[in-house]
Amino acid sequence: MPIKGSTLFQGQPILNSGINPGSPLVLNGSNLGFGLGNYDINSSSAITVTTTAAVIGSATVTPIAGTYLVVFSCNLTASSAGGNAIKVQIYVGGTAQADTVRQATPLSSSALSVFQYMTVATNKIVTVNGAQTIAVQASTSAGTITVTGLNFDVMRVA
Numbered sequence: 001m002p003i004k005g006s007t008l009f010q011g012q013p014i015l016n017s018g019i020n021p022g023s024p025l026v027l028n029g030s031n032l033g034f035g036l037g038n039y040d041i042n043s044s045s046a047i048t049v050t051t052t053a054a055v056i057g058s059a060t061v062t063p064i065a066g067t068y069l070v071v072f073s074c075n076l077t078a079s080s081a082g083g084n085a086i087k088v089q090i091y092v093g094g095t096a097q098a099d100t101v102r103q104a105t106p107l108s109s110s111a112l113s114v115f116q117y118m119t120v121a122t123n124k125i126v127t128v129n130g131a132q133t134i135a136v137q138a139s140t141s142a143g144t145i146t147v148t149g150l151n152f153d154v155m156r157v158a
Helices: none
Strands: 025-028 031-034 039-043 047-049 054-061 066-078 086-092 102-104 118-128 134-140 145-156
Touching (some): 039 054, 047 054, 066 086, 066 134, 086 118, 118 134, 134 145
Antiparallel strands (some): 039 145, 047 145, 054 134, 066 118, 066 145, 086 102, 086 134
């Protein structure tokens, strides 16, 4: 088993823990495995989103170049009355991915209570160049929304 500091795969050294640029290997503690560059971000904390589209909490990563499957889901509650459009969308390098927009609209005449969650999910396969950020942004047409149960997974597929 190669160890930290040794050389493998065309003279590429095993570096610190994490992904080795240019190498398909990851040194995770004392374990060596394939470095596909996967990211898993979860949050149960309440995150407030306003009428300005912005990244939801920590739902953002800048992975190494490659092709990734992005999967996002969360629970939403709204602070304003029915008809308030809530939008969630995947962005790559600051560009909205049009086919990933998901919209939820409360139908009640009053704001949703804490116990009346809406669940939103979206996914897409994206390709990044190593400098592009993959993120999920949200906005609301009025008032604020609260996001809980956030799951943001970015899994390298190629």
